[in-house]
Amino acid sequence: MNAPSITHISCADCPIRHRAVCARCEADELEALDGIKYYRSYEAGQPIIWSGDVMNFVGSVVSGIATLTQTMEDGRTQMVGLLLPSDFVGRPGRDGAAYNVVATTDVVMCCFRKKPFEDLMANTPHIAHRLLEMTLDELDAAREWMLVLGRKTAREKIASLLTIIARRDASLTPRGAVNEMTFDLPLTREAMADYLGLTLETVSRQMSALKKDGVIALEGKRRVSVPDMGRLFEEAGDDSDGGYMS
Amino acid sequence: MNAPSITHISCADCPIRHRAVCARCEADELEALDGIKYYRSYEAGQPIIWSGDVMNFVGSVVSGIATLTQTMEDGRTQMVGLLLPSDFVGRPGRDGAAYNVVATTDVVMCCFRKKPFEDLMANTPHIAHRLLEMTLDELDAAREWMLVLGRKTAREKIASLLTIIARRDASLTPRGAVNEMTFDLPLTREAMADYLGLTLETVSRQMSALKKDGVIALEGKRRVSVPDMGRLFEEAGDDSDGGYMS
């Protein structure tokens, strides 16, 4: 996805209105948003926000991938969220950021100054409604991940992560249920480890094991082919297909 | 806390309006709520909702303690939330329950039929707003717990749990910052294990260890005294006091 023009506002090139916040996309909102919205780019590896910083904007990811992480004083870190295109960032009604947000690839964000956005939200009920819905989705995802972190084995954790990435990848380019797919792994082994509560060595070993067992194939380090998604779901310990099949 | 009268509606005995949803507690809402609100009791150990069930109400806990859990087919279970008095249950806009909700002590819930509640929400923006705020709080709690599950040692996990229970206990009966406190542990060792992603044996061992080291004292199995909360926070691996001190 290319960075949209800064000056042009329309549903087609603005994920936050079209996919993330605006459920019905009404014309008067379009007017209201003009002037409080702006785009911002970050390079791979660059921090977007530090935990505890005052955050004067909310926004959504247009392109690229960012991560939400928490860190302990001794350096142990846990990723608590993965931000893919169309994901929302920010906490309306809160001043401080609760987590570190880091761009893992080059990232373009579509931002709104926080105060005007909150005013807009107060005046347009269905935006507030959509935001509640999104927050509930994130809560579900966080709780699903608690099961992964608390109870799954290393191999199941890896399979669960691949499942999630595959699912999100598929939903961005929907083409019905397929049993085989290929996608790019947007994370380093270390980032995967931080997401899964493992070490990078264990991640590497389990990736090798899944490859040896034919669950996945690797082209280079980052491109993953899954010959049989059903098999991957089994490995993840989910009985369901995780909403992947349609 | 005693079960409130079923027929009497007022701010004083209705946590959902007073503490959970209604930020400003206006008179016209009070009228509107009459007739869609009811109380319901559950005995200790009784399921309140099964994951996947259609849920035709939302509500909040009046008294007692309930847990939110997720289970894998092979029986591994992970608690994803702890419901204490004033906590909200239910997902406006969603039909199915996503988790098992189980009463761990006798529980009284204050319920609202879902459809009328949603209508009410649509017409009273600040209820929607309050609900968003609550959901963001839950999301923060879930993400904080991801760090506990993914990166903390067994001893730190136990200390973190005690910290959380102590904090919530203190907030229900606020009396300023104290360095010493005593509270009831409302969970079995097994429930603690399910919350922490451990086995009950490990929980028991670590409780014994914390006791031996003088971090906590036990009166019976369930009553816990903490001579020095600061010490407990240290054990939990938090640099902050977790918002406990004022």
Add this chain to the structure above:
DNA sequence: AATCCCGTTTGATCCAGGTCAAAGTTCGCA
């Protein structure tokens, strides 16, 4: 007071994943 039931503690042993270390791969850059 004896019995049962349920939750808890404690002990002995095992193993999945962590830790430490070294070598391999990829890619940008001079």
Add this chain to the structure above:
DNA sequence: TGCGAACTTTGACCTGGATCAAACGGGATT
């Protein structure tokens, strides 16, 4: 084309917590 840095893989060993097993309350029932 060769060098260096960052990322990844693999190996050897260790350990925290799981597993298996037994004993220990303590409250309810008879």
